[in-house]
Amino acid sequence: MVVVMAVQAHLYPENLSLSLPMYGLQDCMSIPAPFDPDFCHPPQQMMVPPHLDPNAQNFSSSSSSMCDGFLSMALSKSLDAQLEALHLMRRKEEDLARATKKTLELEACLKKVEMESESWERLAKANEAMALDLSNAVAQVKKGIIMVSNAGEDAESLCVSSCDDKQEGKEDSSKKIACPCKHYNSRTSCVLFLPCRHLCSCMSCEAFLDSCPVCKAAKEASMKVFWV
Known part of the structure; x- marks a missing residue:
């Protein structure tokens, strides 16, 4: 109490x-x-001891499961981040490989263009040299043609002057000879050709003529004429 x-x-x-x-x-x-x-x-x-209390055991198991869930989530996120980083790294490597390949192709193309440019430059220089040689050859040919033309003109003038001199000599001789021989043109004509009746040859030439020197008619007969 x-x-x-x-x-x-x-x-x-x-x-x-x-x-x-x-x-x-x-x-x-x-x-x-x-x-x-x-x-x-x-x-x-x-x-009741704490490790035998059901409520304490439930709280401990729930805390352990929550920790496991957090760890699993963190591990999953970390794995996803690593996979994404690996994917990005591989993509960057592929891009780098493509860029390197493209660079090599461009360098090869540039080298080819440079070689073609050098080839065309050499060909252009060769063509220029060939054109210069042809121009010199044409100039020499023109010079030779001019020289030949001048020589021809000189020869023609010489021939004309010679012919003029001969013609003048013939005229002088014809003036001296009243009726010169049409064949030899130095003696007096004294033979009459028949039937054309041209007085056109001397006695020395008549024996060698078969036709009239003037009309080219066939000689059928001849007659000596004596000048008085």
Whole structure:
């Protein structure tokens, strides 16, 4: 009974002034005992160890599963990031390989163009040299033609002058000879050709002529003429 009253006095201090005079316990409650929190719990809960408590085990398992989930999620994200980085790296390597191949192709094309340009340049120089040689040859030919033309003109003028001199000599001789021989043109004609009756030959030439020197008619007969 005393224990029950002490518990009630501890739990309900406001009733202490009412209960103490009734039971004469002022001397017993002069020094209150310290409050023990475990005193309010049932004896069964106070006696169960923490590792055997079902609620503690459930909390521990849920905490472990949450940690495992976080770790799995973090690992998955890290793996995805690594895979994406690897994919980007491979794509960059492929782009670099294509760029390198394109650069090599462009360098080969540029080298080919340079070689063709050098070839065309050499061909152009050869054509220029050939054109210069042809121009020089044409100039020499023109010069030779001009020289030949001048020589021809000189020869023609010489021939004309010679012919003129001969013609003048013939005219002079014809003036001297009244009727010169048409064949030899130096003696006097004294033979008459028949039937054309041209007086056109001297005695020396008549024996060698078968036709008239003037009309080219056939000589059938001849007659000597005496000048008086």
